[in-house]
Amino acid sequence: MARVSLVVYLAAGLFGLSAVVLLRRPRTAVRDPLTLSTCVAIVLGSLVFVCSAPLTLAAVNRLTGVPNFGAPLTYGMLCAYSCSLLILLIHWRGGPRAQVRRMVLRSIAAYVPLIAAIVVLFALGDARTERLTDLDTYYANTPYLREMILLYLIGHSAATVTMCTLCVKWSREVTGLLRSGLRLILAGSLLDVLGFQLTKYTAVAARWTGHDLDALSTQVAPPMASLGALLCSAGFVLPRLLPAVLAQVRDLRDYRRLGPLWSRVRFVSTAPKPPSAWWQLPQARLHWREVSIHDALLGLAPYFDDLVREQALAAARDEGRGAHQARIAAEAAMLADAARRAAARQEPLRTPSGYRLHATEVSGTGGLVELAQALVRPAADGAVTDKTVRTSHG
Structure with missing residues (x-):
């Protein structure tokens, strides 16, 4: 019984x-x-x-x-x-x-x-x-x-x-x-x-x-x-x-895919960090990370160098990439260069670029995810970035 x-x-x-x-x-x-x-x-x-x-x-x-x-x-x-x-x-x-x-x-x-x-x-x-x-x-x-x-x-x-x-x-x-x-x-x-x-x-x-x-x-x-x-x-x-549930799974995936971008720009962000809790839903975590990254991008805008971006764009096109992929790769190179100089406490450019990243022109996290993934592409991108940095600032 x-x-x-x-x-x-x-x-x-x-x-x-x-x-x-x-x-x-x-x-x-x-x-x-x-x-x-x-x-x-x-x-x-x-x-x-x-x-x-x-x-x-x-x-x-x-x-x-x-x-x-x-x-x-x-x-x-x-x-x-x-x-x-x-x-x-x-x-x-x-x-x-x-x-x-x-x-x-x-x-x-x-x-x-x-x-x-x-x-x-x-x-x-x-x-x-x-x-x-x-x-x-x-x-x-x-x-x-x-x-x-x-x-x-x-x-x-x-x-x-x-x-x-x-x-x-x-x-x-x-x-x-x-x-x-x-x-x-x-x-x-x-x-x-x-x-x-x-x-x-x-x-x-x-x-x-x-x-x-x-x-x-x-x-x-x-x-x-x-x-x-x-x-x-x-x-x-x-x-x-x-x-x-599927929406939360997608948010968790995007949250993790934004990791490389966040680790590169987090020192610039001034967005207040909400109280962390293990039970916090992925949607809330993703929203905070998205807002913080956009805040950091605004802080790095004075360091954006059009010359770095244009040279990286040309290199990406030489590799046979499409127009959109080449643009994202060039923006990633420009962002990486800006983050390095900001971290080194160098002075911003005298003439700000005024260029708008693709990620800031589209709604949602798709643009940020593309930018984050471009930052972790094969070493060829890093070589292009290093070369453009030496050309423009060497």
Whole structure:
């Protein structure tokens, strides 16, 4: 019993973690019906797992003093979860606000009486013997409890079959991450239908005919339900989080690629350094480095030597580089020369260049990254830079 509960609690924790990630900005999330409905569905799914764990069932029964009180609690929670999935799909699909609201109310109107009926049937039935893992099959032939078990299974089946149908239909109309998310939801729903619901129906029907297939209900169904729920959770979260994650990965890559440029000009920058923290997102780190580099470039502008740039440009063209690559190489040579002279505390040029770097003419970090990479190109660039410096200042 403890092992089964541990597996279920772990699934609940992983399931609920995705809601925590989605709610990283609570005020924004609450105002977004899609995010809010996603989090509600995930939280309810986690509660279903927690309530269905044998240890939780035993604790609930003990606290209430009612044998098997955890059963209607779990079944009612499962029906609420099924309803929340339908509401989530309605918000995900979108449409006119009035239509969405009407469909949401219809879903609620269908499942609230279902939950009430489960509670009433449990109260009418005779469930004196506590069953923590096999209640569905143990009471499969008991009046009222038999109907309660069928009712919660049918309610859950209706929601998951509807999800499968809608996912198949919508996946033909969308592309990219949204299609991938729908396919994950479809896979999770099918796993729930085949691995959880079908095994439950089979085990209960076997009891009706005098056979014992309880292992399907007690050993096969729970892990299949857990895996299906996790797949559904991934499908709901993937289209919402993956773009942001990929953006942070790109920002981290650009942050590192700007390293050579930053190490060359950081002594010039006067931009205030923000408080460092290990949890700071790459986007914030990149923004600060970009601002600091631009500040440093402004400080080095009086040292820009057009002669160095023109000679490096000619050398790059002689090597067969295209116009843009030759320009970047020439700017890198001019910047390296300016940084050396500034570091040596030499006087700026009497006649400032007035030249604008490509990196300062374009938005984003692309231009700075190109300049940074040009600074670490093969030694041929360094030779050109040294030659031009000796020619212009020797």
